[in-house]
Amino acid sequence: MAECAPLDNVIRPGEPNGPSGVALIDRRFIGQVNLRVRGPAVAATGAALGYALPVEANTAVGNGVSRSCWLGPDEWLIVCEDEQRAELMQRLAQALSSHAHAATDVTDARAVLRLAGACARPVLAKGCPLDLHPRRLGPGKVAQSVLARAQIMILPIEEGYDLFVARSFASYVWAWLLDAGAEYGIRVEP
Amino acid sequence: MLLIPCPYCGERAELEFRYGGEAHFRRPDNHLEASDESWANYLFMRKNPKGWHRERWMHIAGCKRWFYVVRHTVTHRIAAAYKVGDPWPDLPA
Secondary structure (H helix, E strand, O other), X not given: OOOOOOOOOOOOOOOOOOOOOOEEEEEOOEEEEEEEOOOHHHHHHHHHHOOOOOOOOOEEEEOOOEEEEEEEOOEEEEEEEHHHHHHHHHHHHHHOOOOOOEEEEOXXXXXXXXXXXXXXXXXXXXXXXXXXXXXXXXXXXXEEEEEOOEEEEXXXXXXXXXXXXXXXXXXXXXXXXXXXXXXXXXXXXX | OOEEEEOOOEEEEHHHOEEEEEOOOOOOOOOOOOOHHXXXXXXXXXXXXXXXXXXXXXXXXXXXXXXXXXEEOOOOOEEEEEEOOOOOOOOOO
């Protein structure tokens, strides 16, 4: 039997326990705009963004500037770099001035935690009821769900996920991910 | 745990949802003149059937939309889910 000391499994900041298969990254200040439009305003938004808003459930579309995530039949979250946010808001206001719409800057509402690496999926699966297999939730998809009872939006990246969490839950989810990732040698990256 | 087919997002686990009770009962139309009995009926009386039940659910951790589910209260089988405003699907035999 392998020897196991009482504190072998606790998280040691900066010192992964064994080979690290997953990294946790605080993606500070990601621009986020909540958009509610329906009817012809959907196409008008597409013209302003440079790509059509995704109308299929649980999908995300974007270009080099922004990415639009389907949240509901008339609701999207548009994600961009923080520096692009002001221009994006202005562009939307201009394109939608003659349509009923609500474009709300919600950048400060959520923290974005990036879980990256080969073991990101098993870590997330410990607290999320979704089918996380890439054929269901890979790049190009998006899903809202719960992680350890906290509401999250999951945006898959090439190898891993960006997790959008209400800011009041962010430190809880951060701590939960460190705990869940300990067995995979999770490390915190800048 | 129930697997609830949200008409917008697809099948999701029950813990993403909130239950909203019996569906399709109607507030008294002329509320100033409605009788005490019709108010009491609206506020307190529910069918509570042993069998198929039309009920409201909200996908609180997903698209945040209300919709309707036809669920069997004994077997928990879900026969249909439909959007607000959609025609009501028939209850299974």
